[in-house]
Amino acid sequence: MKFNFTKGKNKSTELAIRMALSLVLALLVGTAFILLRESLIANDKASIWNSINNILFQDITTEEGKNALGIFYILGQLFINCLQLIIIPMVFSSIALAMCHISDTKKLGRISSKTLLGFLITSVFALATACVFGFAAYKFGFFNVNLASNTSTSVATANGNNPLLVILDAVPSNITSVMSNNSMVLSIVFLAVVVGLCINNLGEKVLVLKNLLIDLNNIISVFLGFVITKFSPLAVFILVTRTFAVYGLDRLKPALAYMLTVAISSMLFLVIAYPLFVYLTTKLNPIIFMKKVAKVALLGFSAAASSAALSLNEKTTVEELGVSKDIASFVLPLGMTINMNGTAIMQVIAAIFIAASSGYTLTIQNIILIAVLALIASVGTPSAPGSSSIILFTVLTGMGFNNEATLIAYSLIIAINRPIDMLITCLNVIGDSATAVVVANSEGCLNKEIYNS
Template sequence: MKKKIALHWQIVIGMVLGVVFGLVMANVGKPDQEIKDKAAGYHKELTASLSRQEVLKEELKELGTRFREGRTGGMTYLVEKENIEQEISALDEKIEADQKILLELPTEPKGKTFIENWVYPFGELFINLLKLIAIPLIIASLIKGVADLQDISKLSSIGIRTMILYILTTIFAITIGLGVANIIKPGSGISQETIDRLTSNPGNADVVNQRISDSQTQTKNFVEFLVDIVPDNIFGAMGDNNQMLQVIFFTIMLGVCMLLIGDEKAKPLKDFFDSLNDAILKMVDLIIKIAPIAVFALLANVVAGTNDVEVLLALLKYSLTVIGALALMVVVYMLIVGLYVKKNPLWFLKQIAPVQLLAFSTSSSAATLPVNMERVRDHVGVDEEVSSFVLPIGATINMDGTSLYQAVATIFICEALHFDITFADQLTIVFTALLASIGTAGVPGVGVVMLIIVLQSINFPAEKLPLGIALILSVDRILDMCRTVINVTGDATVATAVAKSVGKLGEPQYED
């Protein structure tokens, strides 16, 4: 009988072919140098206009403050206010005109456009399929897990251990990021010419402004966070993958109430969710079969879109610092698995390899959640009572890789733009990055939003914020893929450690 290729090797083959295909297509139908130069010129003007606009808005705010405090006369205030508003209005018109021209310029290779229109949609379809079953899987498996506990005190024990471990691993991650960045100093020695080139990179201006806008809605205090956990409409929460904490709250509450009403009354509901859980797990098995094709499409799109080698080389030191720090975090996980769980760390990595490869390809902890739950339960041996509780929470609040990245990126931006930070600032980074990781959606690009929150917490100059974010945006997609691998590895490690601590770690059903 012919031996079947293991899933992780199928995914690796898909990744390699996707990278090769992306490299080839990125060089098919490239625009000529004249169009490139024209586009670069417009982008430089656009970046300058956006930066000037932010400065003017701050000046307008400061002018209003001076007038209210009586430091500026009424006539002077009106004249200066009108001048600033006229300049902002003129900049709005110029920005709109520049953006329209840039949209009309054929700056993308035809091969890249082909991948975006005809190849990438297959990868997007796969991600949507995983997101489709994420909420039903959480509800079915978590209710099944809670109902099977038979004792509410066991649930509190698992919950407390889970939260403590998630917080500790996140603090470890941030500390490693700060330590490595302080030793290597990735932003030192970067020239002004390089900064200008990186911040005028095509397509960055709109993304930077969108991320800064998103960061305003993410900033919440602890009380607001607690209020947000409780949904006012569970069906609305179930329709939004970004509201996993709300769904988890309702599901745990329902599971506990099923325990309280007794086995006889709860049996019809329990049987329903047991059947639903089995059906959803079968859907995971079917969806995962197309993973190699999806990975091919996703990687081809990433590679085709990352075709500026000079920009990548300019940020090589920074990128290697992030990746090196992430690798150290893997060592921490392996120490937990080896010393506490008493399992072979390499065996553990082999069992969760498909999860890591999918996380790398999709850049989404939420999208890989169904696969992570299946691998940890069936291939590592974590009891469903633990995996169904720990992993959905981890996909929402545990972002070790992303938190570590915040630390390195903050030090890099501050060094590159000559903003001094103190030891107290670095303690603030630890605290803010920890809080920012809680409740932030596990979707691509959220790391930049969290980074903005961290930079604002140390009073980084507002006028330099767009410049700082634009500086690292060119390699953010690649680093997002790497840090998502650490996020899901951390979730699997904590689930395994919690299972060991409560005697719920058994023998795996399958092994690769």
């Protein structure tokens, strides 16, 4: 008897397989480039590696890359730019149209409260996981790293603003400035909800704007389908290969304990907490959920930005998990802005690592306070690569960690955090989708036939 393994597989499954194969190939090629880099540098042939780096991997926007070719950087950035190009119009049009279809304001209130409750539940468990693993690593002495002064690098820090400013910034004072800034997604959500509800209230009096939003949404769907279907496997390979190639072992060794702690805690949370969250609240098979969102996690991993995965996440959540488009259009953009479970885990463990390696003594009370500050700071973290480690400075200043060793340890985190950013983005995007499934199920807006197909 012959088995046809491709029979019955839809295009989405084929895309997931292609992306998974691209990831495996990227890990192999990236590791080969790391070994090549180390070998050339060890044999006094750094100039050869510099030439390879300039041709393939160099960031051409920096001073060092002004004369470089940077093929992998250019191709990877073009893909990310295509996805980020549609963030503002997609979020605005999808949420506004969703509000047009919700005539019951009580239903909107229920959806909002259930969404925020879902985000809070997963965030609390994520922080608890980070506290347990971070405190254990601290007590076992894994974070007693000897940081030499030469490990410091240029340090980009966040302003020491009150994290609660995220609430104030949710209501913008200027529409044009918000529409031109991808980091102001929470403000876009507010504007879209207001516009959608107003269109809903006016009914037949407003048809042109509503039809314009529908046309814009349709254009975005076609553009998105083309970009993701045709280019995402190649983009996964390019982005992951470049990330591995530009990080030498000299940067990874000093903070290996930190990276392993974040990786282990994140992976356990990913494979245990989210499936349990879906199963306990919906009684649906969580394995089906994890399989279908795997490609979303892969794209988030490759781009290290929730914003880059938002479009694919919405497409997967609606078309494969059976979530109502109205609910997905509201929950996912909001989650991309304020639901940062992976970011919170990283910031707690990073703060513990920095404090321990800088000579500070930590108690359980200190760890809990770090967790609270990380929860608040993660809400205001932009969904862009590297932003989590920048906002980490807010947690450090809030705890009073400010000696010279702290800045050295913090600069080390900045230098090596790209692989961690890639991992925690997976948690962020899957958490958004899981909450959308839970909310849709509670509202009777989940097509279980689609989910189980």
